Amino acid sequence: MERLLKELNDAQxxxxxxxxxxxxxxxxxxxxxxxxxxxxxxxxxxxxxxxxSTLTLTFTNKAASEMRTRALSMIGGVSYPPLLCTxxxxxxxxxxxxIERLGRKNSFVIIDTNDKKRILKNxxxxxxxxxxxxxxxxxxxxLISPSEAVRNAQQPHYKKIAEIYxxxxxxxxxxxxxxxxxxxxxxxxxxxxxxxxxxxxxxxxQYIMVDEYQDTNELQYKLLKLLSSDNGNLCxxxxxxxxxxxxxxxxxxxxxxxxxQFPNTKIVKLEYNYRSTAKILKAANNLIEHNRDRLGxxxxxxxxxxxxxxxxxxxxxxxESLTIAKKIKELINKGVSYGQIAVLYRIxxxxxxxxxxxxxxxxxxxxxxxxxxxxxxxVKDIIAYLRIIANPYDDFxxxxxxxxxxxxxxxxxLGKIESAAYESKISIYEVLTDRERLKxxxxxxxxxxxxxFVEGIERLREIKLEAPYNVVDEFESIFKLKExxxxxxxxYEKIANIDEFYGFYKDYLKSNPESDLDDxxxxxxxxxxxxxxxxxxxxxxxxHASKGLEFDYLFVVGMEEGFFxxxxxxxxxxxxxxxGYVAITRAKKELTLxxxxxxxxxxxxxxxxxxxxxxxxxxxxxxxVLERTTPYKKGDLVKHKIFGxxxxxxxxxxxxxxxxxxxxxxxxxxxxxxxxxRI
DNA sequence: TAGAAGCAGATTTTT
DNA sequence: TCTGCTTCTA
Numbered sequence: 001m002e003r004l005l006k007e008l009n010d011a012q013x014x015x016x017x018x019x020x021x022x023x024x025x026x027x028x029x030x031x032x033x034x035x036x037x038x039x040x041x042x043x044x045x046x047x048x049x050x051x052x053s054t055l056t057l058t059f060t061n062k063a064a065s066e067m068r069t070r071a072l073s074m075i076g077g078v079s080y081p082p083l084l085c086t087x088x089x090x091x092x093x094x095x096x097x098x099i100e101r102l103g104r105k106n107s108f109v110i111i112d113t114n115d116k117k118r119i120l121k122n123x124x125x126x127x128x129x130x131x132x133x134x135x136x137x138x139x140x141x142x143l144i145s146p147s148e149a150v151r152n153a154q155q156p157h158y159k160k161i162a163e164i165y166x167x168x169x170x171x172x173x174x175x176x177x178x179x180x181x182x183x184x185x186x187x188x189x190x191x192x193x194x195x196x197x198x199x200x201x202x203x204x205x206q207y208i209m210v211d212e213y214q215d216t217n218e219l220q221y222k223l224l225k226l227l228s229s230d231n232g233n234l235c236x237x238x239x240x241x242x243x244x245x246x247x248x249x250x251x252x253x254x255x256x257x258x259x260x261q262f263p264n265t266k267i268v269k270l271e272y273n274y275r276s277t278a279k280i281l282k283a284a285n286n287l288i289e290h291n292r293d294r295l296g297x298x299x300x301x302x303x304x305x306x307x308x309x310x311x312x313x314x315x316x317x318x319x320e321s322l323t324i325a326k327k328i329k330e331l332i333n334k335g336v337s338y339g340q341i342a343v344l345y346r347i348x349x350x351x352x353x354x355x356x357x358x359x360x361x362x363x364x365x366x367x368x369x370x371x372x373x374x375x376x377x378x379v380k381d382i383i384a385y386l387r388i389i390a391n392p393y394d395d396f397x398x399x400x401x402x403x404x405x406x407x408x409x410x411x412x413x414l415g416k417i418e419s420a421a422y423e424s425k426i427s428i429y430e431v432l433t434d435r436e437r438l439k440x441x442x443x444x445x446x447x448x449x450x451x452x453f454v455e456g457i458e459r460l461r462e463i464k465l466e467a468p469y470n471v472v473d474e475f476e477s478i479f480k481l482k483e484x485x486x487x488x489x490x491x492y493e494k495i496a497n498i499d500e501f502y503g504f505y506k507d508y509l510k511s512n513p514e515s516d517l518d519d520x521x522x523x524x525x526x527x528x529x530x531x532x533x534x535x536x537x538x539x540x541x542x543x544h545a546s547k548g549l550e551f552d553y554l555f556v557v558g559m560e561e562g563f564f565x566x567x568x569x570x571x572x573x574x575x576x577x578x579x580g581y582v583a584i585t586r587a588k589k590e591l592t593l594x595x596x597x598x599x600x601x602x603x604x605x606x607x608x609x610x611x612x613x614x615x616x617x618x619x620x621x622x623x624x625v626l627e628r629t630t631p632y633k634k635g636d637l638v639k640h641k642i643f644g645x646x647x648x649x650x651x652x653x654x655x656x657x658x659x660x661x662x663x664x665x666x667x668x669x670x671x672x673x674x675x676x677x678r679i
Numbered sequence: 680t681a682g683a684a685g686c687a688g689a690t691t692t693t694t
Numbered sequence: 695t696c697t698g699c700t701t702c703t704a
Contacts, residue, residue, distance in 0.1 A: 060693065088694045112694075180694050215693090248692065347690050352696090369692080410680045526694060544691050566690060579691080602689065603695045 001046045004039055004074060008032075015268040016040045019047065019207070022228075022262040023235040024255070028299045029242060029284070029585035030275025030550065037211060037237055038067050041082060042074035044207055051075070051082040055205040055227070058086055059212050061527060063548070067211070083205075087220060088526055091183030098190045098197055107518065108176045109387060109394060110525035114375065116168075116179050119396060123167045127160055135161045136168060140181040141219045141249055143188070146170075175395060184219050191226045198226060206231050213238030213258070217249040225261070234262060240295050241288050242582050244544060246575050256295060273299040273585075275550055277306020280591050283617035284584040290616050291574045299585075309619055312555075312594035313610075315632070315673050317350070320596050321357025324555050327592070328363050328538060331553055338364060339535035340552035344543050344583050346564040349601065350557055354540055366534065368541035374527060378485055378494045379501050383524060385475060386505075389460045390518050392429040395421070399428065405484040407449035409442070416441045429454075468516050469509050472502040543583045554587035559595040560608040580613045593619070597673075632660055638676040643669065646676075 005013055012032055015025045016039050027033035037056070045051050056071075058064045068084045083090070092110065099106050111119070116136075117129055124132045139149050139162075146166035153162040172179065178186065191198045208228050210216070213236035216224070228234040236258060243252040259265040273281055278301035285298055314320035328341055343354060343365075351367060358365045373379060381404055384397035392398075399418075403409045420441060421431045432438060432454050439447055456478040463474050476482060476498075485494040508520050533539055533549070543556075543564075558564050565576035584591060595610040614620045632638065636648040638660070646664035651673075660673050 086694065091694095110694090113692090183694075244691075245693085247690080349689080349696095406680090408680075412680090542691060568690070575691095600695080 001043065004042065008036070008039065009270075009272055011268055011270050011272070012036045012039075015270070016043050018266055018268070019044055019049075020233060022232055022258075022265040024213075024258045024265050024267045025235065025237040025270065026267065026295060026297055027237050027239055027270040028273060028297055029239065029582070030273040031270035031299070032272075032274060033211075033237055033239075033270065034063075034067060034070065036270065037209060038070040038074060040235065041067075041071045041084075041209065045075050045078065045082070049207060050080065051078050052080040053204065053206040054082045054209070055090070055207070056082065056084040056209045057090060057211065058084075059215055061086060061089075063211055064089070086526065088180060088183045091187045092522060092526065094187040094190070094201075095178065095183070098194075099186065101190050101194055101197070102186060104173070105176055107391065108178045109391060110183070110522055111172075111177045111179050111396070112375075112525060113180065114380070115177075115396065118400075119171055120164065120168055123164045123171075125160070125164075127157075127164060132161055132164050136165050137181050137249070139165055140179075140185045141217055143185065143219065143222075175393065176391075177396070181219075184223060188219060188223045188226065191223070201227060202229065202231060207233045208235070210234070210236040211238075214240055214243035214252060214255045215245050215250045216254045218251050218254075221251065221254045221261075228262075232263065240293075241291070241297075241578055242547065244547065244575060244579050244582055246572055247570075252293065256293065269297050271297050271300050272302055274302050275588050276585060277301070277303050277589060279306045279309060280584060280587050283309055283591070283619055284581055286618040287577060287584065287613055287616045288581045291577050293574055307590050309617075310590075310592040311614060311619060312592050314594065314596045315598065316596050316605075317353040317599050318357065320557060320594055321354045322360065324354070324557065324592070324594065325357045325361035325363050327555075328358075328553075329361060336553060337535050338538050339533055341554075342539040342541070342546065342549070342551040342586070343555040343557060344541060344546050344586065345556070345558050346543055346566050346579065347558070348542055350563070351540055353600075354557060358538065358540070364537050365540050366537035368533075368539050369545040373497065373500075374524065376494070376497055378481070378498050381481060382472075382475070382498065382501055383521065385457075385479065385481075386471070386517060387521060388429065388457055389464055389471065389475075390521055392457065392461075393427040395428045398432075402428075402450075402453070405480065407453065408446045409450075413442045413446055429457075464517050469506060471517060472505050476502065543579050546586050547582055550586055550588055552587075552589045554583075554590070555592045555594060556583050557594045558599070559593045559611040559614055560599065561611055562606075562608060563599070564611050565613065577613065577616075580611075580617075584617070593617075632673055638662060640664070640671060640676045643667075643671075 005016065008016060012035070015023065015036050025036065027036065041054060041056060044054055056067065058067065064085050071084065072081065095108070096106050099108060117133055120129055120132050146162065146169045149162035149165050153159040191201065205227060208224065210224065224234060238255050240252060240255050243250060243255070246252060259267060281299050281301045312320070312323060314323055324343060331341060332338065345351060345354070355365070381401055384400040387394050387397040402414065417428060417431050420437065421428045432450055435451065438450060442450065459478065460471060460475055463471055482495050482498055485491055485498065488494065505520060508523065509515065512519070561567065564580065565571065565573055593614060595614070596608060598605050598607050632648050632651055634648055634650060637645060638648060639645050643664040646662040648660050649663050649668065650661040652659045660671055660676065662669055662671055662676070
């Protein structure tokens with residue numbers, strides 16, 4: 001332990017060794033947050049606190065597993081490892097033990113956002129789906145019950161939404177489903193209503209730590225309040241300047257007001273940055289200083305001055321992406337590996353032109369945060385089948401795969417089956433097992449297919465009990481999902497995903513011999529992809545997706561007003577600025593901020609001006625920069641839609657526009673640079 | 680019932 | 695412009 005403490009700076013050591021009382025660790029970007037948190041956990045344990053008395057909560061599986069690895073390497077083998085998991089995993093574990101207090105069975109199934117929308121689709125009518133989904137989230141996170149919502153709704157519009165909420169909740173309870181919000185809201189409810197469980201839980205977790213506290217929402221704050229109330233040993237780590245999830249309910253007030261909400265809070269600021277050069281840090285500090293709502297801290301550099309930040313100015317997005325691709329190639333030629341380079345953007349739509357440019361120049365890249373593995377249709381189909389095997393009353397999953405592979409069922413047939421189930425108050429699967437009745441509902445062909453479907457599921461239910469390991473192989477041989485997908489676009493990829501999933505299932509059962517299919521399914525619903533950063537690719541991703549990552553060489557594209565900061569309905573300019581701060585602080589050695597004069601977006605080309613953030617970093621007017629700009633130069637060959645091919649005679653700058661004097665086969669014309677293409 | 684054509688809508692995203 | 699969803703037609 002002595003040795004571990006020696007590796008820390010003063011502030012980090014103070015945070016680690018302050019173990020009794022509430023503690024707020026303000027950890028700036030690159031200030032050794034994870035190191036501090038994991039060392040603190042090790043310190044607690046080395047001070048005789050039983051690992052089982054600690055609880056460490058994170059937001060992502062990735063953060064949880066990284067911390068677990070690092071903490072365990074410090075504390076070595078302990079018989080009872082500390083509980084270190086995501087908020088939602090904690091909710092899941094809690095509900096497994098206590099959900100019966102709400103009159104529900106602990107065989108519940110977790111549904112994800114897509115599942116939720118699929119359910120809501122049946123109830124929404126003319127209300128937009130995403131609005132209904134987010135309003136229901138809001139209700140749950142504000143602990144408003146459906147009946148309260150219905151009672152309190154004033155406008156007809158909101159009455160409808162409240163009514164949808166009520167129907168959704170009825171459905172969810174009836175099918176024993178639990179959505180992501182429930183994983184936090186239901187434990188809260190149980191703790192609030194049951195003093196015995198509250199006492200028992202507070203007794204159990206004497207020391208609670210929370211990572212990324214700036215991302216907590218109102219409900220998570222309330223839950224923590226209940227979990228920690230009697231102990232007063234809540235330690236939260238976060239950075240108010242990196243709060244970028246306000247739009248999905250994260251409440252920056254939680255971290256700003258922590259010291260008022262939890263008594264006798266000690267605050268420790270980690271302000272030494274071990275990541276970026278001094279110049280990069282200076283730009284980041286300059287930018288974030290323009291925000292008012294912050295606790296205030298200044299990152300101090302521990303690294304050399306470093307190179308100037310480059311401002312790249314291009315006429316349009318194609319030129320921008322080609323220039324960046326070329327710059328990347330230059331870096332590679334200097335011996336930099338692809339994995340140390342990343343390109344960030346504020347909105348995903350900007351990735352397309354970037355990809356084109358990288359492709360053209362032959363730069364290998366990986367788009368981080370595309371369609372997630374577990375969200376792929378083929379993977380969700382297998383999961384639906386497995387869920388039916390685990391629980392045939394899961395109407396929702398039955399509906400998903402009842403016609404996959406095709407069983408000749410259309411809207412009409414499905415509707416008949418559904419209303420039969422509804423009228424008799426039984427599940428769809430039960431209708432399918434009632435052969436006499438089913439015969440009256442569907443065609444002969446469909447009937448035969450559905451008979452086989454039920455037989456297959458029944459067979460798999462037996463296998464699940466006898467030899468769970470074999471379930472996926474048997475499943476494939478009965479339902480032939482791979483064959484089904486071999487006739488669809490991207491079949492190769494889909495089959496690979498199916499195989500990967502089967503492998504994943506087997507691995508899980510091998511490494512968790514005590515577990516069965518049901519455990520696997522709940523585990524899977526909380527799992528997301530962990531895009532690994534490989535050395536062989538440049539990473540391109542949104543700024544949000546880059547949080548927590550770092551790269552030696554970083555490009556940020558789309559630094560234009562309207563794009564970054566993104567201006568639209570409900571723009572929170574301070575949050576945009578924090579995004580800018582997050583983006584800049586991902587860079588370790590060299591940073592390029594890039595903007596264009598015009599960009600093609602949503603079907604039209606618009607003229608843009610450079611982002612205010614460029615000025616706010618102090619880069620534009622200051623001495624740090626050399627503004628580099630050359631859209632076209634004399635002698636370039638260009639093509640115009642009407643005038644054809646011509647040669648540039650002169651380039652001039654009019655306000656923010658570049659004007660070209662072009663020779664089209666003897667005729668000289670003055671044309672704005674945006675209206676021609678380089679060839 | 681299943682593909683084709685037509686149409687609105689279009690930030691950021693983890694669990 | 696592109697995507698995903700609904701409506702139309704064989």
